[in-house]
Amino acid sequence: MIFKLDDTFDKLFIVSPEIYAGFIKLFKDENPLHTDENFAKTKGFKGRVMHGNILHGFISYFIGECLPVKNVIIHSQKIEFKNAVYINDELHFKAVITGIYESVNTVEFKYYFENATSSIVAKGQIQIGLLN
Amino acid sequence: MKIEDILKQVNDIFIDTLDNDQVIITEATTANDVEEWDSLTHIQLVVAIEKHFKIRFTSKEIQSWNNVGEMLTCIQEKGV
Known part of the structure; x- marks a missing residue:
């Protein structure tokens, strides 16, 4: 097993205008909370709130591209x-391995995303399988 | 722990993992008897059982099981 308990991984993600626009273009979620600055402010936010599921895309990139092996598949992810999260936010992603189940080639991570003011914006768990 | 007690706890794990509160397993049960028990849920079941009983199986042990009863015996033999 290439992974060990407590192995940690770090990555910086930026919610760029391109990612935001791409998400809307692909998934058509134009809810005013995400697209109308004034609407979002009347609801108590600083501006347009980025789609939370953009973070799932970052997790997909992390699992698919940032681990030391490519033979991986996501079994589950919780958030x-x-x-x-606002446009152009820089998010520090940190993941730590919390479980290794060699009998079924499975690894579990806990993770969080932290913004530039050190506030956690999201956290959760990911379970992946290592493909033979 | 007695096999019957392990079976009860494993049954609860099946209910939770398979999201089916109608599941009743016996020592004779196999994956063919439970509709939701496919290759992916099998992994989830093994992980949940390892976590619950704080044990670890080997892939060889898992491959040797022919039914739930053999899995229960394996759990018991790990000192549960």
């Missing part, structure tokens, strides 16, 4: 949103 809790804690704070709003």
Whole structure:
């Protein structure tokens, strides 16, 4: 097993205008919370709130491209949103291995995304399988 | 722990993992008897059982099981 308990991984992600626009173009979620600055402000936010599921895309990139092996598949991923994310936010992603199940080639991570003011914006768990 | 007690706890794990509160397993049960028990849920079941009983199986052990009863015996033999 290439992974060990407590192995940690770090990655910086930016919610760029291109990612935001691409998400809307692909998934058509134009809810005013995400697209109308004034609407979002009347709801108590600083501006347009980025789609939380953009973070799932970052997780997909992390699992698919940032691990030391490519023979991986995501079994499950869970996410809790804690704070709003805004356009151009820099998000520090940190994941730690919390479980290794060699009998079924499975690894579990806990992760969080932290913004530039050190507030956790989302956290959760990911379970992956290592393909033979 | 007695096999019957392990079976009860494993049954609860099946209910939770398979999202089916109608599942009743016996020592004779196999994957063919439970509709939701496919290759992916099999992994989830093994992980949940390892976590619950704080044990680890080997892939060889898992491949040797022909039914739930053999899995229960394996759990018991790990000192549960």
